[in-house]
Amino acid sequence: xxxxxxxxxxxxxxxxxxxxxxxxxxxxTGVRKDLDGNKIPAHYIETVSCTKNGEVFIxxxxxxxxxxxxxxxxxxxxxxxxxxxxxxxxxxxxxxxSGDLTL
Amino acid sequence: MQGTLTRRxxxxxxxxxxxxxTVPLRVFAxxxxxxxxxxxxxxxxxxxxxxxxxxxxxxxxxxxxxxxDGSIVPVTVSTEMEGVKSIxxxxxxxxxxxxxxxxxxxGAVPEFxxxxxxxxxxxxxxxxxxxxxxxxxxxxxxxxLGGCGG
Numbered sequence: 001x002x003x004x005x006x007x008x009x010x011x012x013x014x015x016x017x018x019x020x021x022x023x024x025x026x027x028x029t030g031v032r033k034d035l036d037g038n039k040i041p042a043h044y045i046e047t048v049s050c051t052k053n054g055e056v057f058i059x060x061x062x063x064x065x066x067x068x069x070x071x072x073x074x075x076x077x078x079x080x081x082x083x084x085x086x087x088x089x090x091x092x093x094x095x096x097x098s099g100d101l102t103l
Numbered sequence: 104m105q106g107t108l109t110r111r112x113x114x115x116x117x118x119x120x121x122x123x124x125t126v127p128l129r130v131f132a133x134x135x136x137x138x139x140x141x142x143x144x145x146x147x148x149x150x151x152x153x154x155x156x157x158x159x160x161x162x163x164x165x166x167x168x169x170x171x172d173g174s175i176v177p178v179t180v181s182t183e184m185e186g187v188k189s190i191x192x193x194x195x196x197x198x199x200x201x202x203x204x205x206x207x208x209x210g211a212v213p214e215f216x217x218x219x220x221x222x223x224x225x226x227x228x229x230x231x232x233x234x235x236x237x238x239x240x241x242x243x244x245x246x247x248l249g250g251c252g253g
Binding site: 020029031046047061062063066067068072076078 | 198201207
């Protein structure tokens with residue numbers, strides 16, 4: 001699979017930052033069928049991790065029912081200019097991707 | 104003799120390091136059993152055992168009343184509660200109700216926005232977990248076009 005990077009955007013307001021991520025990913029549930037009636041195998045992001053300057057502050061476990069090309073918004077507190085926010089995911093096939101942003 | 108000792112000490116060090124490294128991973132390991140559960144009760148049990156749950160509609164839990172497209176149902180959960188460890192999102196009528204679980208490290212802001220798939224109209228539940236309690240809020244979402252059949 002061609003793994004695409006996470007698109008990440010955010011704005012620092014005072015000492016908090018609202019971060020928005022878009023993660024291009026098929027998020028196949030495993031119950032859908034293609035036009036020939038063959039099951040499309042499950043393929044979805046299982047875990048997500050958010051770090052600030054390398055330190056994990058939010059992680060997420062997902063099932064296949066998170067929408068295709070997942071959107072994930074979260075808030076970072078005690079943030080300041082220059083902080084590096086990184087988001088990464090791992091899917092059920094072992095693929096990984098990430099994206100980062102410097103506030 | 105010297106060689107074996109060193110080797111043993113070396114392997115002990117490796118084991119000790121491995122144990123240290125896996126502890127935090129295990130704490131936040133994905134609960135696959137809960138994600139595979141086929142109904143909400145089973146998923147809740149896999150997530151929280153028999154811990155009692157309090158109904159709480161005071162935190163922000165935003166879903167649309169009517170979702171025209173079940174494949175992208177926006178969800179926001181946010182709370183002022185202190186010491187939130189995790190927030191889980193479950194859709195009763197989905198084949199596997201547990202959709203997502205977010206873990207917050209101490210001090211992190213317990214809030215998220217995401218989009219989920221819903222096969223049909225259903226109750227959607229948000230469960231907030233603190234060190235000693237569980238709080239649940241339930242909203243019904245009417246889906247006019249299912250999101251799981253494609």
